[in-house]
Amino acid sequence: MKAALLEGIKHLALRDIPDPVCEPDGLLLQVAACGVCGSDVRNYLYSANTGVSQRLKGHEVSGRVVAVGSKTTGFAIGERLSIAPPISCGQCYYCQRGLQHLCDHYQEIAREYPGGFAELMAIPAVALQYGCVCKITDQLSFTEATVSEPLSSVIACQEAVxxxxxxxxxxxxxxxxxxxxxxxxxxxxxxxxxxxxxxxxxxxxxxxxxxxxxxxxxxxxxxxxxxxxxxxxxxxxxxxxxxxxxxxxxxxxxxxxxxxxxxxxxxxxxxxxxxxxxxxxxxxxxxxxAFSYSPRHNRMAVDLISRRKIDASKLITATFPLGQVEKAFEHAAEGKGLKTVIVMN
Ligand SMILES: [Zn+2]
Ligand SMILES: [Zn+2]
The missing domain is CATH 3.40.50.720 (NAD(P)-binding Rossmann-like Domain)
Structure with missing residues (x-):
């Protein structure tokens, strides 16, 4: 598959890499859209990391299920999903108190697991169980759905204060x-x-x-x-x-x-x-x-955008195909518009 890898400072390269494998208790997503976050831009400008999941960024993801693991229940091929990065353990002191984002074993997609600036993304079992995977309706565009990720942390913050x-x-x-x-x-x-x-x-x-x-x-x-x-x-x-x-x-x-x-x-x-x-x-x-959010905040964000209480389309000021990912990052770095989103074919 094609994937955009951060290979150095200000160097995002479109590469052919092996397709990700669908875990028996996971999913495989055909990525439809992936938002460019301020933190992605900072990584691009200042601090390229090493390791595949570190180089394959993109955590504001939406797409369609193309494979379902043999042991996975509750999901079907063709379903439309929005995916946000936080993954918690579900067991620790904080998880048990509903503060999953402060989990002692906190992990993220696009950090511990490869992200969404790619044609395909494997969704691990832990994300299905303790992460932020939401089904979305046909009425919500994949591009708009990506805004639910940043909105989740905004919801968690305003709830806290x-x-x-x-x-x-x-x-x-x-x-x-x-x-x-x-x-x-x-x-x-x-x-x-x-x-x-x-x-x-x-x-x-x-x-x-x-x-x-x-x-x-x-x-x-x-x-x-x-x-x-x-x-x-x-x-x-x-x-x-x-x-x-x-x-x-x-x-x-x-x-x-x-x-x-x-x-x-x-x-x-x-x-x-x-x-x-x-x-x-x-x-x-x-x-x-205020940092990050729990799965219930992500659910609320998807609902608010789906019901158009927040009009995500007004925030998206530029879209680029995956092939122009570097151009997209340069555009986002200029800070002229609001949200830049990578859209797959
Ligand atoms: Zn983000
Ligand atoms: Zn935990």
């Missing part, structure tokens, strides 16, 4: 994740949804796609603007969906007393963020971490 009715929410970042946060906050009944973004061309787009206010992170005076929009209190919830320690620190300043700040976006290894300790202490601000 309990975004609710009337909450004024500030979001750093107007990329696909920031926009999904804005749209989900609206669904949760948020009041103000203020998006902060450094690229001016993304501000208008954010307003069209769910934000009630968009601020330029480089030019606008953020604290007065947020106070002004929140009856001088500050935001109930501040979500940092931009890989910036400056934004992580600024977020605390924009939260109200007893406000919730969540550091959603990952930073480069070893990053440190300097915060004003007294600002947290006296104003009783809480800082949350």
């Amino acid at each position: 309990n975004v609710g009715l009337g909450d004024n929410v500030v979001i750093f970042g107007a990329g696909p994740i920031g926009i999904l946060h804005a749209q989900l906050a609206r669904i949760h009944g948020a009041g103000q949804v203020i998006v902060i973004e450094q690229r001016p061309e993304r501000l208008g787009q954010a307003l069209k796609l769910g934000a009630t206010m968009a601020l330029n992170g480089l030019q606008d005076d953020l604290r007065p603007a947020v106070l002004n929009a929140t009856e001088n209190r500050g935001a109930d919830v501040v979500i940092v969906a931009a890989p910036s320690s400056m934004a992580q620190a600024q977020a605390i300043r924009l939260a109200r007393k007893r406000g919730r700040v969540v550091w959603f976006g990952g930073l480069p290894k070893g990053s440190e963020t300097k915060v004003d300790a007294n600002d947290i202490h006296y104003r009783e601000v809480t800082i949350y971490g």
